[in-house]
Amino acid sequence: MPVAGQTVGIDLGTTNCCVGVWRNNRVEIITDYHGRRAIPSYVAFNETERLMGDAAMSQNAANARNTIFGAKRLIGRKFTDPAVQSNMTHWPFDVVSGPCDNPIIKAHYKGEERHFQAEEICAMILMEMKEITEAYLEKEVKNAVISVPACFNDAQRQATKCAASIAGLNVLRLINEPTAAANANGIDHRGCEKNVLIFDWGGGCLDISLLTLDDEIYEVKASAGDTSLGGEDIDNRMVDYFCIGICEQILRDSKMPKDQVHEVVLVGGSTRIPKLQSMPSAFFDGMELCKRVNPNEAVTFGATVKAALLSGVKSEKLSEILLLDVAPFSLGVESIGGRMITFIRQNNHIPCKKTLTFSVCKDILPSVLIRIFEGEHSMTKDNNFLGEFRLDGVLPLASGQPQIDVTVYVDADGTVTVSAIERSTGKEKKVTVSHDKGLRLLSGRKRGHGYGTLEMYKLSD
Known part of the structure; x- marks a missing residue:
């Protein structure tokens, strides 16, 4: 079914970004105001303005502590993640631990210390791509297909959607980068x-x-x-x-x-x-x-083909x-003793759905806690925790008697939904794993000292 508004394909790269649109029966790569097809994934702040792309990268040496790059390596990760700790040793700007163990990027802007999450920096980059495209096409861009690494986990995918939402883009689909490149190669x-x-x-x-x-x-x-x-x-x-x-x-x-x-x-x-x-x-x-295929544009090409479709x-x-x-990782729930019960295995085709039936391990248990994980280890403590929910109203049946059907569903985006139904009463609870904590934190800071709104930066640039 056709969607309202202009749709583009975006390669949100760690070092460079590229955007394309389907016009005249082919993919057309968008150029910026200077005719460049790739935009550096850089954001810089100084005493008077915010700089993007080439302008931000060109003043990096003189303003290293306030020039942010590589934000994609932080998105959807925790501050204590070993990958974050390793990357921090190579960055000249400061990254500190924030609420919920989220990494917070510090920069000075117009005489004040500002705090940003990786989603906010990526949102600024996406908004820049959106504005460049709108100037090129002379029409508003509302929708996008955005590429992500195939090995991105659920938190990283949801955080990418969060960044797009902040930038004013409706994400029609996240597409794995190698899959997008296959589009470019095969079309x-x-x-x-x-x-x-x-x-x-x-x-x-x-x-x-x-x-x-x-x-x-x-x-x-x-x-x-x-x-x-x-x-x-x-x-x-x-x-x-x-x-x-x-x-x-x-x-x-x-x-x-x-x-x-x-x-x-x-x-x-x-x-x-x-x-x-x-x-x-x-x-x-x-x-x-x-x-x-041009190795720097193949992912953009494929994302644009998917956007057109x-x-x-x-x-x-x-x-x-x-x-x-x-599916990039196996998905499952925690069972007795912290064991991982796998529903959907790594490299299963998506979308896919699987239901398993469980029994309670204690008599007269009024509710059941269902904890969701992704990863390849047999014990949940070694895997990535996605979320949890409690199913109330479980009848006091004998221990070991089957009574709860748990279903794990992964859609074409890789978004995970888990539901549970108590058989005898029909009581049901469902949760879609999302980056809600990050979204709540961002929205709660709109009037605060840090992020403000992207519109504020847009008007002041």
Whole structure:
């Protein structure tokens, strides 16, 4: 069904951003006021103004403590996350622990110390992309398909949606970056079935996905990667260990022999490094790598194709393309003894749903606490906690008697919904895992000393 308003595809990159629109039966990459197609993911503050993109990056050396970059590496993470602690050692700006263990970025703006969450910085970048696009098209942009790393967890995906919401964008879909790149590779090269490995190495993370492309059906077989390994982190030992190791993991997870991979597509600016081109080629026995798509724009291209599809654009090029993506992590609930009961396994196709029946472990229990986790470990303490809810009104039946049906559903965005029904009474409780705590914190600060509103910055620039 067509959606109201202009829709775009956005590659929200760690180091650069790019936006595209479907016009004249093709993807058109938007250029900024100076004709540039990629916008640095930088935001800077000084005594008189806020600077974005190239303007922010160019004054970094003179204003390092107030020039923010790499915010995507913080989004959806906790301050105590080892990845956050590691990144902090490389950043000149200050990051401190805030409410709910959220990392808070400090900067001085117009004589005051301001505090920002990563979602707010990413929202400023998204708003900049939105305004550049509106100036280019001379019309309002309301909707977007935004790319995210395939290995982003639920909190990171929800935080990305939060940033888009702050920027005034309605997110039609989050699309995994390698899947978007497959769109770019396949849209003009349909034909017989082939297996394609998308090797996506940008400035902030490494993503590898293996897909089967069969005319109009793009089926992801497996995805893996590292959100803390990008061009900024590369040294030879990392390249040797991570590239080959993740390629081997993808083949194991997809149960596909190496000789059945027909094509390897390089995506992301880091893949321009000769060492990173030679290694995948050598791993696949000298295979010639596919370079027919611009590695810096492939993700934007694919996100724009998906945006056109979701907004109801009619085109022979877009007809009936079906993307079958996968869950980046296993999903489950906690059972007795802190064990993880897995409902949906890593690399299951999404959307998907599974129901399991549980019994209570104690007699005369009036309510049941259901705790939701993602991860691959057998014990929940080693996995990522997503949320919890309590199902009240459980009848006092004997211990061990089945009575509660729990359902876990993952939609095409990767959003997780968990519901529970008490069989004998029909009482039901449902929760959609979201970034609500972050949203509440942001909205609660609108009149405070810190964030204010993005409109305030827009008017003062």
